[in-house]
Amino acid sequence: MKKISVRFLLGLMLVGFSTNLMAQDRGAAVQAFNKALELAKSNEYDQAIEMYNQAIAQAEQLGEEGQDIVQRVEKQLPSIYYQKALASYKEFQKAKSLSSLETTIENFQEASEMSSEYGNDDISGKADQVVTQLYYTKSILQYKSSNYSESLASLNQAIERNPNYAKAYYQKGIVLKNQESSNFERALEQFDQAIEVGNRVNDNQIVRKAREAAHDELLYRGSKATESKNYKTAVTLLDRALEYETESADAHYRLAEAYNKQALWNQAISHANTALELENGGRTEKAKIYFELGTAYKNQGNVEQACGAFKNAAFGSFKSPAEHQMEFELKCESTTN
Incomplete structure (x- = not known):
């Protein structure tokens, strides 16, 4: 009888000890979660993300007892990654450097991927759209530095991500036109594409700009052909200019x-x-x-x-x-x- 009592008391002590340990572990997970919240409010996003991940690791060890903490962290993380990306964009706006822009692109890509992983499709989609726009911004910086091949590569990435990005086709035409005089017809193809896509997505501003760019280039080349006494070529080019602006x-x-x-x-x-x-x-x-x-x-x-x-x-x-x-x-x- 004594042996049974001792075993029973020992079992109670072990259960109590285990419960106490679990409570301590849960407390540590909650503490990590709260610390992450404070870091995020202070715009310390990397440290906040690290602390959130620590909270997840601790909560997962608790099994069913820690699932509420895991769920809360997973709800918070997408917005933290997005806020981190926004902060880097603000830094880019100050620096206006290619390196700061590339960091911003990486951060928005990370925000999109992590948001998708944690089931927040809204933030994931929003971040993904920003990445596309930032590739366009990157192409502008490269174009202004006369890095035409790199600018075209960035525009191709933007178009690959969004084939309905009319502004990117227009900018491709501008880059090609300035890269090489021999790119003239290729540039016109991009202006035509910008017009087609712009009409489809109701981007009237880009349609107008693409028409103007194509018209102006054809007008310039037609005038130069006349000066060079290539009159038939001039007429052909000028007739094409009228296709873009009939009332020119x-x-x-x-x-x-x-x-x-x-x-x-x-x-x-x-x-x-x-x-x-x-x-x-x-x-x-x-x-x-x-x-x-x-x-x-x-x-x-x-x-x-x-x-x-x-x-x-x-x-x-x-x-x-x-x-x-x-x-x-x-x-x-x-x-x-």
Whole structure:
């Protein structure tokens, strides 16, 4: 009977000792959890994450008794990783350096991955979107430093992550255009892609910017082709410019110029008149157009129309050549009387 009593008392003591140890272990886990909260409030995110992980490790050893602590930690960790990433972004905004940006990208990637692991799809998705935007930001920094290949690589990463990122296609066009003159057609392909995607996702600003960029590049190259006496090439390029901006007074003016150089007077008159209809500027902007119009009418033998056009062209830098045409070439009535 004594042996049974001793064993019973010993069993009670062991149970009590085990319960006391479990209570101490739970207390340590709770203490680690509370310490992590304090560290997070002080923006000590790495230390907070370390302490949260310590709390998880201690709580898991408790089995069922520690599951509430594990769940609380797993609920807190996604927001802590996200706050850590936001803090690094603020540092990047101050430094504006590539190294600080790369750290920020890593932190948001980590926030996305850890949030997904702990079942917080909202923060995971939000962090993932930020990573895509940061690759675009990275490409801008690289572009400004003339690191065109690296900039394109960053843009490709952004597009791979989000194929509907219209702004990234537009920026690819800008980078390609500045990287090599021979990239001209490749740049236009990216502007076209930006327009297509922008229309699909209702990004009207990027659609407008991509159209302007494509138009301006074609207009520039068309003008240069005219200067180089490659008139047919000029017309082809300028016609393409009109595909992006149908109401481009500049493109119509340059077409009038190119057609005049080829003695195609009717086409020159048509484009000059259209340019005048579309031109919103004053006499200075219109003088050059009237000069091309006068040139076409003169070579057609239409003296009256030519005199009228040159009269309107006689302004600014076109004043002297226009007056010369009226007085000495056409002998317009207004200049001979």
